[in-house]
Structures are given as C-alpha cells and as structure tokens.
Amino acid sequence: MKDGPDISRIAALIGDPARSNMLLALMDGRALTASELADAAGITKQTASFHLARLLDGALLAREIQGRHHYFRLDNADVGHAIEVLLGIAESRTGNRARTGPKEPALRKARICYDHLAGELGVLVYDRMCAQRWLTGAGNETFVTPKGWVALKRIGVTKSDLSNSRRPQCKTCLDWSMRRHHLAGVVGQKLLEQFFERGWAKQLPQTRIIEFSKKGEASLRKWLN
Amino acid sequence: MKDGPDISRIAALIGDPARSNMLLALMDGRALTASELADAAGITKQTASFHLARLLDGALLAREIQGRHHYFRLDNADVGHAIEVLLGIAESRTGNRARTGPKEPALRKARICYDHLAGELGVLVYDRMCAQRWLTGAGNETFVTPKGWVALKRIGVTKSDLSNSRRPQCKTCLDWSMRRHHLAGVVGQKLLEQFFERGWAKQLPQTRIIEFSKKGEASLRKWLN
DNA sequence: TTCATCATTCGATCGTAATCGAACCATGAA
DNA sequence: TTCATGGTTCGATTACGATCGAATGATGAA
Numbered sequence: 286m287k288d289g290p291d292i293s294r295i296a297a298l299i300g301d302p303a304r305s306n307m308l309l310a311l312m313d314g315r316a317l318t319a320s321e322l323a324d325a326a327g328i329t330k331q332t333a334s335f336h337l338a339r340l341l342d343g344a345l346l347a348r349e350i351q352g353r354h355h356y357f358r359l360d361n362a363d364v365g366h367a368i369e370v371l372l373g374i375a376e377s378r379t380g381n382r383a384r385t386g387p388k389e390p391a392l393r394k395a396r397i398c399y400d401h402l403a404g405e406l407g408v409l410v411y412d413r414m415c416a417q418r419w420l421t422g423a424g425n426e427t428f429v430t431p432k433g434w435v436a437l438k439r440i441g442v443t444k445s446d447l448s449n450s451r452r453p454q455c456k457t458c459l460d461w462s463m464r465r466h467h468l469a470g471v472v473g474q475k476l477l478e479q480f481f482e483r484g485w486a487k488q489l490p491q492t493r494i495i496e497f498s499k500k501g502e503a504s505l506r507k508w509l510n
Numbered sequence: 511m512k513d514g515p516d517i518s519r520i521a522a523l524i525g526d527p528a529r530s531n532m533l534l535a536l537m538d539g540r541a542l543t544a545s546e547l548a549d550a551a552g553i554t555k556q557t558a559s560f561h562l563a564r565l566l567d568g569a570l571l572a573r574e575i576q577g578r579h580h581y582f583r584l585d586n587a588d589v590g591h592a593i594e595v596l597l598g599i600a601e602s603r604t605g606n607r608a609r610t611g612p613k614e615p616a617l618r619k620a621r622i623c624y625d626h627l628a629g630e631l632g633v634l635v636y637d638r639m640c641a642q643r644w645l646t647g648a649g650n651e652t653f654v655t656p657k658g659w660v661a662l663k664r665i666g667v668t669k670s671d672l673s674n675s676r677r678p679q680c681k682t683c684l685d686w687s688m689r690r691h692h693l694a695g696v697v698g699q700k701l702l703e704q705f706f707e708r709g710w711a712k713q714l715p716q717t718r719i720i721e722f723s724k725k726g727e728a729s730l731r732k733w734l735n
Numbered sequence: 736t737t738c739a740t741c742a743t744t745c746g747a748t749c750g751t752a753a754t755c756g757a758a759c760c761a762t763g764a765a
Numbered sequence: 766t767t768c769a770t771g772g773t774t775c776g777a778t779t780a781c782g783a784t785c786g787a788a789t790g791a792t793g794a795a
Binding site: 543544545555556558559560562563577578579580 | 770771772773774
C-alpha cells in the first residue's frame with residue numbers, strides 16, 4: 286500500500302458534496318469562474334476557493350487565469366469519464382427503477398458528456414459511423430478512415446483541425462444511460478461544435494441537456510444516412 | 511440537487527483508505543470474510559465491521575452468510591469498473607511517467623479485473639475473438655456468434671453454462687493499462703475459469719497478477735489462432 | 736490614485752467520521 | 766453445558782476536514 290496509486294485520495298476529492306457539485310457543474314465542458322462554482326455548489330467564495338485548491342492539487346481540475354477571473358475546467362476527459370461512471374452507480378442505487386440512466390427523457394435523448402455528445406443520439410452517431418466504416422478499430426483505439434474523413438469534411442471537420450492537438454483523435458466513452466459507447470476524443474468534440482454552429486442543436490442553459498431542433502435532427506440523420 | 515443521483519455519497523464511500531483497500535482486495539472477484547478484509551486494510555475487526563456495514567448500505571458490496579463466516583464481494587461489475595477508472599486516474603497522477611498503467615510488467619501483461627482477464631492478454635483475447643467474428647456488435651453490446659460458440663465449446667464453455675444467469679453474456683470493459691477493451695460479462699468470467707482449470711494460468715496469491723505458463727500461453731494463442 | 740470586484744489566505748469554530756477497547760451475540764465443536 | 770472463534774454493537778476518544786467572518790492580494794476601471 287506504500288506508493289501504489291492512491292485511489293482513496295481521488296475518490297475522497299469527489300466525495301464531498303460541495304466539490305462533487307462543482308465537478309458536475311463542469312461536466313458540460315465549459316470553464317467556469319470561482320464565483321460561478323461557489324454559486325453552483327451553494328457555498329461562500331472562501332469555501333469554494335478552499336475546495337478548488339484541493340481539486341487543483343489533485344489534478345482533477347485545471348485553472349486558467351485571465352485578468353482577475355480564474356477559470357476552472359475538468360483537467361481531462363478521464364475525470365469526466367469517472368464522474369459519469371459514478372453517476373451511473375449512484376443512479377442505479379437511488380433510482381431503483383427498472384430502466385437505467387437519467388430520469389429526464391431529454392437527458393437520455395441527448396446530453397453533453399464533458400465535451401462531446403452522449404445519450405441516444407450520441408450512440409446513434411457512433412453506431413452509424415462504425416457501420417459505414419467511417420471509423421475503424423476495436424475497443425477504445427478508434428481511427429477515422431479515409432472514407433470517414435470525406436464524410437467529416439462534408440460537415441466541416443477537417444483533418445488539419447486536429448493535427449496540432451495532443452489529445453487522442455478518437456476515443457470511445459461508455460454511455461451511462463445507454464450502456465453502450467459513444468464517440469469521445471477530439472473528433473467527438475469538433476463534431477459537437479459543428480452541430481452547435483450549424484444550429485442543429487443547442488445546450489439548454491444550466492443543464493447538460495442538448496436539444497436538437499427537428500430540422501437539426503433530420504439533418505444529422507441525413508448526414509449519417 | 512435535491513433527489514438527483516448522489517455521486518458524492520458513492521465517492522465518499524470509496525474515498526476512505528480503509529474502505530478503498532478492502533475494495534481493492536476484492537477486485538479479484540473472490541469473496542472474502544470480514545476478518546480477511548480487516549487484515550487487508552490493516553485495521554481491527556471492529557473498525558472493519560463498521561466500514562463493511564457502510565459499504566453494504568451503499569450497495570457497493572454484497573454479503574453472503576455461511577455459518578459464522580460472512581463473505582463479502584463487490585456487488586456488481588459496475589463497482590469494479592468504477593474502481594478501475596479511479597485507479598487509472600490515480601496512477602496517471604502519482605506515476606507521472608509516460609507509460610500508462612501499472613508499473614509491474616506482470617500486472618500489465620495479465621491481471622484479474624473483478625472476475626475476468628485484463629491486461630495485454632485480455633485485450634489480445636478480445637481482439638482475436640472480434641477479428642475472427644466470434645463476437646459481434648459494436649460498443650458495449652456484444653454477442654457471441656454461432657461460429658464463436660463452436661470455438662468456445664472447444665475450450666469448454668457451452669451456451670447452457672450461461673443460460674440461467676441474469677448477468678449479460680458479454681460486456682466490454684475498458685482496460686486501465688492498455689486503454690483498450692477486454693471481454694467482461696459471463697463469457698469473460700467462464701473463459702478465465704477455464705484457463706485456470708486447464709492449468710494454463712494461475713493467480714499469484716495476494717495479488718491481481720495472473721501468471722500464464724509458457725505452455726498455457728502457447729495453448730491460448732493456438733486457440734485464438 | 737481611488738474604488739470596486741474577483742479571488743485567496745488566515746484564524747477560529749464546529750461537526751462528524753474514524754478508530755479501538757470492551758462487551759455482546761451467534762455459530763460450531765467438544 | 767462450556768469453550769473458542771468470527772462478527773457486530775456500544776461508548777468514548779480523537780483528529781481532521783468543512784465552513785465562514787475578516788483581512789489581504791490582485792486586477793481593471795474610473
């Protein structure tokens with residue numbers, strides 16, 4: 286037990302209500318200021334600052350300072366993934382109802398998972414992209430095929446957009462409500478960005494829900510054939 | 511924040527060193543007695559009993575009473591999955607070295623993940639089974655093909671073995687060291703069982719390491735072509 | 736410079752969770 | 766019955782972490 290990975294340290298960081306509320310507030314991938322996070326958790330600024338320092342120290346959060354504003358965001362997608370898994374367990378305990386996943390149908394349909402699309406539509410995107418051989422590779426190591434790049438270009442995501450990023454291009458992320466995988470990684474992020482820019486979807490304020498317009502969903506399905 | 515899934519409750523349960531040590535000790539899928547767990551965590555029986563009651567209450571553990579022995583095991587594979595994810599984060603924080611995953615090469619090669627095989631060999635099994643169309647389906651919903659049942663029968667796993675289980679037959683589990691998927695679910699469990707029975711591999715006591723004999727690994731690779 | 740705002744640090748308080756000794760309960764063996 | 770063992774409950778202690786008021790640092794605007 287000496288120098289092994291200290292799982293309890295990480296879990297304890299998430300295990301405080303104030304901190305977990307702040308982490309949940311960051312699950313949409315945005316960066317929030319200390320005051321906003323204090324608000325989200327319902328605590329004073331001092332207390333928030335204390336907790337944020339701990340989260341920074343544990344490298345669950347990253348901070349970016351702009352003038353007098355300090356912006357905090359999840360340090361990486363792994364943190365978001367851990368929170369999704371814990372959400373899944375917590376839900377199965379408290380909910381105790383037959384169907385898995387979030388209660389709100391809207392959340393189950395489409396939501397943001399750190400910085401990419403999750404829910405029914407997220408799984409649909411991943412499935413269709415696999416079925417049409419736009420993606421290749423088993424398990425978590427997934428790559429875009431040449432055919433896939435053509436399709437992505439049609440929607441405004443180009444290879445050069447991602448070349449200078451250190452993040453893995455594609456990853457899969459286990460979907461909490463669907464119990465299947467959806468697309469994460471830079472491609473997943475850029476894709477969602479395009480959905481927003483094209484007006485196909487927008488994020489409901491203060492929630493993780495992503496709402497597709499009728500037209501937007503139709504366009505998406507058309508793109509996926 | 512009223513009645514939503516309480517992620518901090520779950521995380522706080524894992525976030526105590528004594529409890530996390532007990533959970534880690536159970537990651538090999540076996541069921542251990544209260545005394546054994548007290549030992550594993552380095553605490554007295556009373557304290558262990560206190561923690562075990564909390565873990566039961568939070569439904570992270572399940573208890574089975576046999577005479578005066580109380581056996582504890584992880585309540586389900588989701589719990590094991592959550593711990594693997596946290597292990598991954600903790601490792602990336604403390605280790606800070608380039609390569610991901612456990613330090614010990616043996617652990618990276620083959621280890622037990624809740625009740626199935628993980629590590630390089632675990633990923634190999636999954637990849638080969640997919641490549642030969644013994645498994646089908648994208649994401650986490652995976653099924654054994656007719657061709658796959660033939661191959662599984664050759665190694666002693668038959669369809670009838672699993673018919674009366676409520677657990678999903680096949681699941682994929684994200685491998686902490688490899689960052690790829692390996693096979694979980696009942697099939698993954700039965701498969702590992704066969705590896706043990708055939709003497710291809712054995713678990714090193716007090717560790718999660720699974721050691722394949724030279725002959726055993728050769729037999730495994732032959733089975734996978 | 737002065738002022739307002741955003742954030743962190745300090746200090747003190749408070750509550751609660753972890754711990755263990757001791758007692759108690761249940762089971763199985765003698 | 767008695768005894769030994771595995772496990773839980775009770776009670777008291779202890780220590781640590783969360784919280785907030787107040788003070789201190791920054792930054793940007795007037």
